[in-house]
Amino acid sequence: MTPSLVFDLLLAGALLLVSWRLLQASDLFQATVLFISFGLFLALAWVRLHAPDIALAEAAVGAGLAGVLLFGTFKRIEPQPGPSSQRPGSGDEPFSASSCRLDQAAACPGRFHYLVAGVGAATLTALLVLAVLELPRHGVGLTGIVAQNLGSSGVDHPVTAVLLNFRLYDTWLELGVLLLALMGVFGVRGAHDLRGLPMRSTASPVARRLVGLLGPLVVLVAAYLLWLGDHAPGGAFQAGVVLAAGLVLLRLTGLPSVDRLPRTALLSCVVVGFAAILLLAVLTTLAPHSFPLKYPSAWAGSLILALEAAATVSIGVTLAALVALVLVVDDQ
Amino acid sequence: MTLAAWMILVPFMGGVACLLLRGRAVAWVGLAASAATAWTCLPLLRHVWHSGPVRIDLGGWAAPLGIGLYLDGLGAMFLLLTAIVGLLVGVYALAFFGRGREYARMEPYFWPVWLVLWGGLNGVYLSVDVFNVYVLLEMVGLGAVGLTVLSGTNDSLVAGLRYLLATMFGSLIYLLGVALLYAQTGHLDIFLLADAVDGSLPVLVAFGLMTGGLLIKAALLPFHFWLPPAHAGAPAPVSAILSGMVTKASFFLLLRIWFVVFPDVTAPVAGQLLGVLGAAAVLWGSLQAVRQTRLKLLVAYSTVGQLGYLFFLFALLTPAGGEAWSEGWASMAWTGTVFHVFSHGLAKAALFMAAGCLVLAMGTDELAAMRDIAGRLPVVTFTLGVAGVSLMGLPPSVGFVAKWMLLKASLASGQWWWAVVIAMGGLLTAAYVFKILSFTFVPVGGHDANARPKAGPKAGRNVDQGANEHQGPKNSGVPELRPVPALMTLAALTLAALCVLFGFRAEEVIALLLRDMGLEPPFDAVLIGNIGGDRP
Amino acid sequence: MTTFLVYSLTAALLAGLGVHGLITRRHLLRQIMALNVIAGGVFLLLISTAYRNQGDFADPVPQAMVLTGIVVAISSTAFALALLRRIYVAQGQAQDEAQDEAQGQAQMDAQANDVSTPRDESTP
């Protein structure tokens, strides 16, 4: 048993334990904390599995943003201490939370329900385990083909090449998903910008000063990551997530952030990544001897960088706006 | 042939434009983009019709590396359906959201989300990459949820969240299948996968997972729980979009997966299982629909029931692997099902749009409030009736064509039990459609209903019955109807009329549909064999 | 080799745990977490299969897929949480989960007959 295997087993055990606890712990706060650690363990696993790009993104997204989101939500939906004895029969009320579960049968999780869940999940797991055991142990996937075409992709980092050249369509659509999520939240709220959000200025002056200094640093780091993506782990996602994290920090300390952007500026930032790729798609579709989304070979590198920059801005601003909206203190 | 790419680009451009604009311009630009998309669809259809399937490698990267766009007859049919319904929903929405502050608030969100969603739907019908499909499905799902919660009422929020969780769950299960499949084969393109899949366990599990994930999104019976509240709680144009189009996207992918990727793996028992679930959905959904007392919920449950018909196809076509394809009735089952998609898309959108008109006029969607709607809003009632006829599968409508072919296919294939279910489903459909219609015929006030100047005997009898039995205390006040924009009524009516028109033009559609399925046209042989070839 | 097995089996178990949690837990926040656990399982499966090729760098295509998936997952999660917040704001009440469980037990007997047939009228 090599040390690396021990590490693997420990990490796997930790992942399983944490996820089990976070789903079963009766305390929601504990679950939230466990969720954040789940993200961190996953990031470790990515590093171990030679996927540093994902580790970067996961550390920022899974542990950072998701944690902030969940924690913030938890803080705001958690009832004031001691309500549990107040409404013993509230399940019958029309608008009680019991009417908003995924599955209505869960309204009364009786033995039958637990049985179904247990049997279903166990079957699924068993099948998955069996299937995984049957998988070929030496799959190559598309590594070779990607390596062959890397030269003509315009970048040197294979993951960036896949994301922004070979499978640019996916990336584009994913920016669209991000856009739709924000639009959905906007739609519920009924306003296109964040300027109406109430501000908090609870943070101490020291923290504000500190974060204020951090701001330019965050932008710098994001730009560096962006540039790094050309030839090493890094790129638009990671940069965007870092940018988002910085913007969220600014917002949390009451410093100017996404919520100070006027409507047009905010929307432009949100849509710029999607629109940039759309523009590329339209132009390449119109061009006579080209495929949609095909970079002109001479400009591939610089175009990719430009698109990445646009995507970074979009991802950063959109995620920051989403977090700001989730964490907003509504005064209704 | 880059026309196919425009089917995605045009709505996306419209969406971005709508996002950045303000005021009424949003609606007009949105409508223009809808019209442009529908217009782009026509030459594309013609192209597929004349020269067969289209394939585009995006970015110039061929299949194992890049993502392809591919359009065959089946995809063309779904594109066409989306274009027709989308355009008319656009027209409807223009009037619907232009009616006052309460609705105008939603307008700047409706259009961009809907257009991007439309692009996503078109993308689903064009995509041949299983991971790309995942992203598209998320796009469609998030867009649909965003539209569902547009009204911001608590009910719609709850329904929307439930819908969101369900659709996320479905996508993740699907993605799990994709991951297994990629791990086993190293491919993502469906045609490459079709060559690579074998009967190994990972492939089977992947097949099951992908099917299961899509079934959750397609709202087949045990997974339908999210559908009725979401579809009923959304604003009327959104309900039309969700019921008419969004549910079809997952079904389309099921078709692709079952009959393109895994045709050799599908076991008859799996097909029968889907068929049984479909049958249960038909019966149970329709029964629930009959029980409802609110119009929009009724229509939403009807969607659960009507979607069930689609799954008979899997039962009919899976026996003996690919062998069923050589049978004459295979193409009949295939075309019948696609026709049902069409009929349901058109009719259900028309129903929801008409229901929206009624809700607007009456201020409520209680069925009991629909007194004398037939007299006061005849066109809307007519729309309800015609769309209902198509749902029931009665002639002359596209629903009849669909049921006809499905029935024939199930009889010809020897699986007659589906025919029984189809017949019973038709009856239940009739029950709820006429439940709606009968409410519209109840006269408003007891006193002037059917009264004649001569105060004839029958009128006298009516007075007694009317006053005693169902007018009750609120007899005096005839609820005023608010005006309904003519454009809304017209859009709904057009859809209903299309239900009828498509029923008369089945030939072209069949020809387009079967272009590249390797199927014989279903009827020519039979036709010539029995009547003699003297007729064209 | 064994690393691949360890992580892919973990992935399978994570997915199963997530599904179980999604079905059994009532609290919406918990369901959202469960979905994220499933997502973690799926991503882990993808990356562990990418790791199989034994090079110094894992297969980039699954990596790109996972990166896309992470962004999709975080947007969906954020959207879901925003909706959840709106619902709680609208209701002005939140239910303690402990209370849920107790209540669930209490209701279990009363509604034992209904459990088997899903009741999903949205109108209460």
Next chain:
Amino acid sequence: MTMTSWLPLIVLCSSLFTGLIIFLLPEERSGWRTALNMTGATVKVVGVFVMAWGVLVQGAVYEARFTMGLGFDFVLHVDLLSLAFVSLSSNLWFLTTLYAVGYLEGSRNRSRFFGFFSLCVTASTGVALAGNLITFFIFYEFLTLVTYPLVIHQGTPQALAAGRTYLWYAMSAGALLFLGVVGLQTLAGPFDFVSGGVLGGMDDVGQWEARVIFALLICGLAVKTAFVPLHGWLPAAMVAPAPVSALLHAVAVVKAGAFGVLRVVQDVFGKDFAAQIGVLEPLAAVVAATILFGSLRALMQNELKRRLAYSTVSQVSYIALGAVVLGPLATVGGLAHLVHQGIMKVTLFFCAGIFAQSRNIHRIDQMDGLGRTMPVTMALFTIAALGMIGVPPVAGFVSKWYLAQGGIQAGQDWVVAVLVLSSLLNAAYFLPILHRAWFRPCSGNLGGPGPETASGSCGIWEAPWMLLLPTLATAFFSLAAGVFAGWEWSPLGVAELISAGRGAFP
């Protein structure tokens, strides 16, 4: 397209377009509506006459055929049988519209009523002209749809309940019929109606399949024909206004069912083939049971329209009797009864409507002395009632006579027994009405407190001419059809032609 294919379409569309335009007319444009209705009806009657002339005298073939792309054609074809039905329905539509205009004057929702009324006739015209089973089915279902709004026209709880009953019966039957039609197409492929039947000549149709399909088809048709266990909707539908009852009983719905039975037995299966696979006997038993049961039930009714309704249940089965009894004479009788029953029953319903409308008389025990206050209406009622009983020279006698002859000819003597028994029962439920009306003194307490009836309830006060005129016409036809039965173009004559043209039955 030549005239020969346009003419069936014109006949079909004359009422279709009329109906659609009427929907769009505002409620208060009653003059326009009447004019439109009458124009449509006239066009239809003229068209039918031209077709009849062409078919009977010049031997022309009228056919309109469209390919549906579904493996079947949409065919409108004029043969003698369809001619008989279409001329009945077009003429009666003309008269019933006239009657309905008078009957519904001043009531609400008349646009809707007349719109659906026209569509209803369109459907029955389509049923008549359908050249194959699928076209027949399309119009048959269309008929269900467009009669429903007429049944629930008043929107009262009774009307809605009746509508629901009607729908459940009709839609269930429609589903069975649909299964049968599809099954038949799957077995035998597409085919047109051919006199003498189609299936007999096909080798690949097994006996059991044929039996199952026959059962499905007949069950599907039985509801509209009101065969005995499935007749429940017909009396319930009596809540509809009188013109609708007339339409249901005489012009469209019930007739469409009976017509369908004729088509299925004679033109799809063929009497020979049907007899060969042994499906005629059970059908005959049902028919006989219906005839007797309907008459018995009619005897028990006190409400006039319900009595007439049960009488319809019984009388319509005479038509089916003609189809199940072997031999040309029975066929002739059945076909002739298709027309005869229509004109007689429509007269009766017109009269019942007049009684209800002007005197608020619904029950038979209110009819005392009615013959003295409304002599003309009552006289017309009497003519039709006598016809129903089968008293010569009214039309009903002729068809009963031929049916009985046919039974004897085929060696099925039970037919005669059934006919005699039924006629006795007919007499038993009609004669007391006539006796009350003519020979009882006027009770002076007719109906409810209407403004007119209150003043002089025993004085002579006839119905308005708009109601009386159509009644007069139909009563005249019923008499004439009997008196001039020997004429070549009388209903009986045409029936003989049809029967002769259908080849030699044993």
